[in-house]
Amino acid sequence: MLEALIDFVFPARCIVCDHRPKQLCGECQLEPRITAVPGFSFPTFTALELEGAAEKVIAGYKDQQLTALEKPLAMVAAKLFLHRDLGRVDAVVTPARNSRNYRKRGFDPAQNLAKRALRIAEIPIPVLPLANSRSRHDQRSLSKAQRAENVHETMTLKVIGLSKVLLFDDVMTTGATIRELARACEQAGVAVAFCCVLAQRNSVN
């Protein structure tokens, strides 16, 4: 009711099709399809290809700070979390914050999405972002080999008392960040149960 009133008084435009009154209209809802991603030493799953509507919604959320787009993305993440048995997972681990992106956005997308997805899925475990142990450059213009080197040994898990965790990130390109999450957990003696990534981008060279 309140939501309908807000849409009426302050109509937005759909990030995908440009129609009013919502930032994501009923016609353009995301259609998650959970698939396994090969190449990791633990099961890894994604639900979206980073193209079309999914790419626009994720860019709208991360780069234009359209926070109304957090809920539909978190609902996809909740589906990913719930499709495996989470019974013995102590926490969801997300990447260390990139300070330049954080200053620009004012929030940490992976952390916020994981928290909201856990609330939607009613899974009472914490979200633990890794700590930065070394600075890294923006990855966007880097090749696959450069990305791996750029992110390697940049993150640390500082929380003690965990035995098994779930890894989460919003977008995966080469998998370098996910490998660093896993390395940091293993270095801290914590096992990776499995990994969920909201969307996968077609690989860079």
Ligand SMILES: [Zn+2]
């Ligand atoms: Zn639309």
